[in-house]
Amino acid sequence: MATMTLIEAVTDAMRTEMRNDDRVVVFGEDVGKKGGVFLATQGLQEEFGEQRCFDTPLSECGIIGTAVGMAVYGIRPIAEIQFLDFIYPAFDQIVSEAAKMRYRSGGEYTCPLVIRSPYGGGIRGGHYHSQSSEAYFCHTPGLKVVIPSTPADAKGLLISSIRDEDPVMFLEPKRIYRSVKGEVPEGEHVVPLGKGRVVREGSDVTVVAYGSMVSICEQAAEKAAEQGRSVEIIDPRSLVPLDEDLILESVRKTGRCVVVFEAPRTCSFGSEIAAIVAEKAIEHLEGPVVRVGGFDTPFPYSLEHLYMPDVRRVLKGIEKTFQW
Amino acid sequence: MTTTQPPLSILQKDGKTAKDKDPNLPADQLKRLYETMVAARILDERGLALQRQGRIGFYLQALGQEASHVGSASTLQDSDWFFPAYRQPGIPILRGVPFDDIVNEWYGNDGDTSKGRQMPVHYSFRQANFVSVSSPIGTQISQAAGAGMAARIRGDDTVFMSYFGDGGTSSNDFHAGLNFAAVFKAPVVFVCENNQWAISVPATNQTKSESMAIKAQAYGMPGIRVDGNDVLAVHRVCKEAVERARKGEGPTLVETVTYRIASHSSSDDAARYRDADEFEAWKQRDPIQRFQRYLQRKKLWNEAYEAEIQERYKQAINDAIKRAEARPRPPLDSLFEDVYLNLTPQLRAQREELLSLEGPESAELGEFPL
Ligand SMILES: Cc1ncc(C[n+]2csc(CCOP(=O)(O)OP(=O)(O)O)c2C)c(N)n1
Ligand SMILES: [Mg+2]
Numbered sequence: 119m120a121t122m123t124l125i126e127a128v129t130d131a132m133r134t135e136m137r138n139d140d141r142v143v144v145f146g147e148d149v150g151k152k153g154g155v156f157l158a159t160q161g162l163q164e165e166f167g168e169q170r171c172f173d174t175p176l177s178e179c180g181i182i183g184t185a186v187g188m189a190v191y192g193i194r195p196i197a198e199i200q201f202l203d204f205i206y207p208a209f210d211q212i213v214s215e216a217a218k219m220r221y222r223s224g225g226e227y228t229c230p231l232v233i234r235s236p237y238g239g240g241i242r243g244g245h246y247h248s249q250s251s252e253a254y255f256c257h258t259p260g261l262k263v264v265i266p267s268t269p270a271d272a273k274g275l276l277i278s279s280i281r282d283e284d285p286v287m288f289l290e291p292k293r294i295y296r297s298v299k300g301e302v303p304e305g306e307h308v309v310p311l312g313k314g315r316v317v318r319e320g321s322d323v324t325v326v327a328y329g330s331m332v333s334i335c336e337q338a339a340e341k342a343a344e345q346g347r348s349v350e351i352i353d354p355r356s357l358v359p360l361d362e363d364l365i366l367e368s369v370r371k372t373g374r375c376v377v378v379f380e381a382p383r384t385c386s387f388g389s390e391i392a393a394i395v396a397e398k399a400i401e402h403l404e405g406p407v408v409r410v411g412g413f414d415t416p417f418p419y420s421l422e423h424l425y426m427p428d429v430r431r432v433l434k435g436i437e438k439t440f441q442w
Numbered sequence: 443m444t445t446t447q448p449p450l451s452i453l454q455k456d457g458k459t460a461k462d463k464d465p466n467l468p469a470d471q472l473k474r475l476y477e478t479m480v481a482a483r484i485l486d487e488r489g490l491a492l493q494r495q496g497r498i499g500f501y502l503q504a505l506g507q508e509a510s511h512v513g514s515a516s517t518l519q520d521s522d523w524f525f526p527a528y529r530q531p532g533i534p535i536l537r538g539v540p541f542d543d544i545v546n547e548w549y550g551n552d553g554d555t556s557k558g559r560q561m562p563v564h565y566s567f568r569q570a571n572f573v574s575v576s577s578p579i580g581t582q583i584s585q586a587a588g589a590g591m592a593a594r595i596r597g598d599d600t601v602f603m604s605y606f607g608d609g610g611t612s613s614n615d616f617h618a619g620l621n622f623a624a625v626f627k628a629p630v631v632f633v634c635e636n637n638q639w640a641i642s643v644p645a646t647n648q649t650k651s652e653s654m655a656i657k658a659q660a661y662g663m664p665g666i667r668v669d670g671n672d673v674l675a676v677h678r679v680c681k682e683a684v685e686r687a688r689k690g691e692g693p694t695l696v697e698t699v700t701y702r703i704a705s706h707s708s709s710d711d712a713a714r715y716r717d718a719d720e721f722e723a724w725k726q727r728d729p730i731q732r733f734q735r736y737l738q739r740k741k742l743w744n745e746a747y748e749a750e751i752q753e754r755y756k757q758a759i760n761d762a763i764k765r766a767e768a769r770p771r772p773p774l775d776s777l778f779e780d781v782y783l784n785l786t787p788q789l790r791a792q793r794e795e796l797l798s799l800e801g802p803e804s805a806e807l808g809e810f811p812l
Binding site: 147148150151152155173175176177179180203204206207239240241242243244245246247293297383384413414415416418419420421422423424425426428429430431434 | 499500550551554557558559560561564576577578579580609610612613614640641642643647648649709710714715771772774776777778781786788789792796799800801802803804805807808809810
């Protein structure tokens with residue numbers, strides 16, 4: 119075991135898989151000599167050479183279009199999109215091509231690739247360096263969507279994503295790139311996609327959160343405990359496929375559910391979780407399922423701290439499940 | 443069509459011009475160009491310093507590129523429009539935007555014309571026909587083409603200038619924008635500021651074309667390479683392009699060959715990926731010094747004049763900073779304004795929800811970069 123930050127664990131996962139499997143290549147803007155604007159690919163070009171870790175021209179469409187071609191041909195691309203906010207020129211390649219290759223060819227062709235991208239707010243990045251647009255991708259059948267919240271999960275989930283036979287959006291909560299540290303197994307370390315994690319056990323209310331919201335919810339749970347509320351926190355870790363059983367099992371036990379996410383509320387993935395709980399655990403619910411999310415505005419700059427769900431808002435959401 | 447020749451240049455290093463090349467612009471115009479370039483540099487120095495002191499969250503400089511954007515922008519009339527990128531600080535100055543408006547944007551305070559919605563240097567100055575800057579690279583290129591098409595439809599004689607970098611030439615919008623502009627004869631001057639770098643990627647890895655200007659040929663418009671550190675050359679080339687556009691002869695691609703003296707932004711350290719030699723060589727070609735020597739020969743520049751303008755702009759910018767720092771953040775409910783013309787019922791409810799929260803606001807969040 120080594121102690122690592124989340125971003126170091128991301129690098130470690132790529133290094134591990136590039137050593138394991140020479141089909142794995144890493145590319146994107148500034149990922150070579152500079153090692154990525156966040157340094158997630160630091161050292162990879164030195165170790166694996168320019169054939170396997172390289173800079174591209176400034177075109178997200180080009181990055182993902184070529185990744186699709188590589189995957190169809192049989193190598194294993196990991197494409198970095200510098201910020202998730204810049205992925206939209208590649209949207210067509212992702213939703214029309216990568217996501218549909220297996221289905222539309224009746225399984226003749228497949229598209230196993232990983233798109234890694236830092237996402238989310240809390241870094242004073244304004245709306246082009248802060249968005250949480252996971253819902254667009256969750257809404258697209260054919261894509262898997264994975265979001266780690268700890269270094270160990272980052273490594274284990276990224277390795278699983280690279281080995282997966284389908285296209286995976288691997289979204290990295292950049293706000294906690296360096297602020298969370300944890301023990302990470304060396305070498306092989308696999309965390310399966312579709313298995314959530316109980317972050318904290320509790321009996322009164324279930325809080326479902328992913329990415330940087332997990333640590334906010336942990337702080338809120340501490341505060342709630344002072345007020346006599348026992349909070350259970352579930353991190354689904356992959357949104358697609360989703361570990362529904364883990365969430366439902368928890369809600370059946372606690373009878374209450376709050377979903378916390380950074381994205382705008384309307385049509386968010388949090389809304390999907392709320393719908394699943396309402397549909398499948400209604401007979402166990404003792405209060406409304408509450409969403410605590412971003413507001414339905416573009417991501418702001420000066421008022422970011424009011425936009426992002428914080429401990430105050432999570433606690434208020436928890437209280438709502440008790441008072442109705 | 444002009445392509446692979448060395449870029450057109452007028453000013454020599456010592457400030458002389460090749461004989462019959464001096465455009466002999468009027469003295470007040472020359473001084474306006476010079477002062478704007480100097481002001482832009484002072485603004486950039488203060489901006490980065492404030493970021494380093496933790497007083498603003500981010501900054502991005504145009505050091506060494508002042509001639510490129512000031513020379514080109516100065517060929518437009520006040521009624522013409524800009525579709526800028528994020529590296530043209532001299533344009534608002536040239537257009538007379540008050541330093542208060544510029545500096546308030548850095549602070550995202552309640553005096554910011556864009557209400558604290560964007561990161562520093564992503565200005566929006568409608569008063570100057572300077573369209574809101576966004577971060578995604580290249581998007582303004584096709585927009586300028588569209589605005590040019592609209593002006594033709596309306597029968598206006600407005601000309602549009604769109605700015606982007608060498609990296610921007612790889613974007614989808616570069617292709618779409620140039621293609622549409624040429625097909626519809628849009629009155630647009632596309633200014634590609636080729637500063638040799640897109641963060642850490644050199645222009646030589648951005649394209650295998652001989653130049654950026656040569657790409658114009660494929661779209662069916664003139665492409666011209668000009669020495670981007672030579673304000674007179676940039677001015678001359680863009681003046682011709684603007685005239686063509688205004689006469690209804692369609693768009694032009696101008697490649698200003700320059701160099702990004704600074705790191706990409708306050709988040710970047712160019713020493714990690716760039717040779718000191720290359721950097722030093724370009725520093726010798728500083729556009730402000732070159733122009734200064736020319737003005738000196740024309741007896742339009744001396745030490746006292748320099749001291750006077752330095753003092754004037756430093757004072758004006760520092761005063762604006764002082765005032766900006768005294769202003770509060772935009773009001774809390776401004777978070778919900780301007781999503782649409784009117785608040786939707788959902789936004790109204792969300793605003794009430796935020797206003798009704800009790801207890802202290804969480805502190806401002808992390809810093810950019812991480
Ligand atoms: C679509 C998109 N992808 C990536 C980025 C991140 N990014 C910001 S600036 C930049 C380099 C731009 O280089 P260039 O176009 O040459 O302009 P310069 O910064 O040199 O003025 C990159 C990759 C972005 N802003 N937009
Ligand atoms: Mg550039």
